[in-house]
Amino acid sequence: MTFLSIVLVGCGGAVGAVLRFYFSTKWNKESLPLGTLAVNLVGSMVLGVLIGVAVPDRWLLFAGTGLMGALTTFSTFQLEGWNMLTDRKRKRYFLYQGLSYAGGIALAFAGFLIGNILS
Numbered sequence: 001m002t003f004l005s006i007v008l009v010g011c012g013g014a015v016g017a018v019l020r021f022y023f024s025t026k027w028n029k030e031s032l033p034l035g036t037l038a039v040n041l042v043g044s045m046v047l048g049v050l051i052g053v054a055v056p057d058r059w060l061l062f063a064g065t066g067l068m069g070a071l072t073t074f075s076t077f078q079l080e081g082w083n084m085l086t087d088r089k090r091k092r093y094f095l096y097q098g099l100s101y102a103g104g105i106a107l108a109f110a111g112f113l114i115g116n117i118l119s
Helices: 003-027 034-053 058-073 075-085 091-118
Strands: none
Touching: 003 034, 003 058, 034 058, 034 075, 034 091, 075 091
């Protein structure tokens, strides 16, 4: 770990955190937290592309670890799911969980394939 790697992760993380805040604020609705869903799905795909392209380590630190790490959120996703269950919104809960898990895996794989094609 170097000072540069810390700076790269920190700068990417700052951008990712602001983007996540923006999308959560604008898109999260009572029916379904679309902001959290969107950032998690987009983050999965972008990380797949970055790995598939095999970007240099410095870019992976900034964009992968920093930006995508701060943009995506597992803890908020779990809290939102828990809130749906405690509010007895089981259909919404299973839809949200299914879209998040299956969509995240599928988009990460698709991103990886796209990255391989691009490289």
